[in-house]
Amino acid sequence: MKILIIEDETSLLQTIEEFLKSENFLIESAQDYNAALEKAMTYDYDCILLDIMLPGGNGLDILKTLKEAHKKQPVLILSAKDSVEDKVLGLEIGADDYLAKPFHLAELLARIKSIIRRNAQDGEQLVKYKNVSLDPDSRQVTVNEKIIPLNRKEFDLFYYFILRPNKLLEKTSLVESVWGDHTDQADNLDFIYSQIKNIRKKLKEAEADMDIQAVYGxxxxLV
Structure with a gap:
């Protein structure tokens, strides 16, 4: 799962980044308005952590731009401005939740997981498709209640697939969702083939009623 942290306070940014990485999230970050807007508009994230006061602009303007462009990016506002007006305005514009600084990292994690579940899974704890179930919290995939052993990248990649069954997914989107935004600088995207090959093999061995099909070029x- 990929998260964008928009926060100008370096020490707080590093603390959040290290904590979320330890929880197996893929992290991208931006510390000013322009860099944040470019990343938020260019790439897709499972959740955006958005500070209001930024060098060069206001975080709420980024939120407005995302909504006007119909970018369905779940947003959790993080701000020291704990006024009712700011909270209400952020939620009215389209933020999914609001967390005032200072906060406990455990609460931040709970809010992020809740937002991701509500937006990607319609509030359901488990993601189910045919005879396969995926639990985001335990990071387990089961076929007919038997666990399939997936490594971190395989799990993240399969999670991306199972949320979008029968949808053609371009290689670039798959790679960005699991490996990060800097993969657009890679010479080619062939390295994703081995990951998908391993997932297909494990699904077949577990007798899953699905497969990942390649669409040439x-x-x-996931079908």
Whole structure:
């Protein structure tokens, strides 16, 4: 799962980043308005942590731009401005939740997981498709209640697929969702093939009623 942290306070940014990485999230960050807006508009994230006061602009303007562009990016506002007006305005614009500084990292994690579940899974704890279930919290995938052993990257990649069954997914989207935004600088995207090959093998061995099909020259889809 990929998260964008928009926060100008370096020490807080590093603390959040290290904590969320330890919880197996893929992290990107931005510390000023322009860099944050560019990343938020260019890439897709499972959740954006958004500070209001930023060098060069206001975080709420980033939120407005995302909503006007119909970018369905779940947003959790993080701000020291704990006024009712700021909270209400952020939620009215389209933020999913609001967390005032200072906060406990455990509460931040709980809010992020709740937002991701509400937006990607319609509030359901488990993601289910055919005879396969995926639990985001325990990071387990089961077929007919038997656990499939997936490593971190395989799990993240399969999670991306199972949220979008029967949808053709381009290689670039798959790679960005699991490996980060800097993969657009790679010479090629062939390295994703081995990950998908391993997932397909494990699904087949577990007798899953699904497969990941390659669409030549474009990408893959879960069917």
């Amino acid at each position: 474009v990408g893959y889809k």
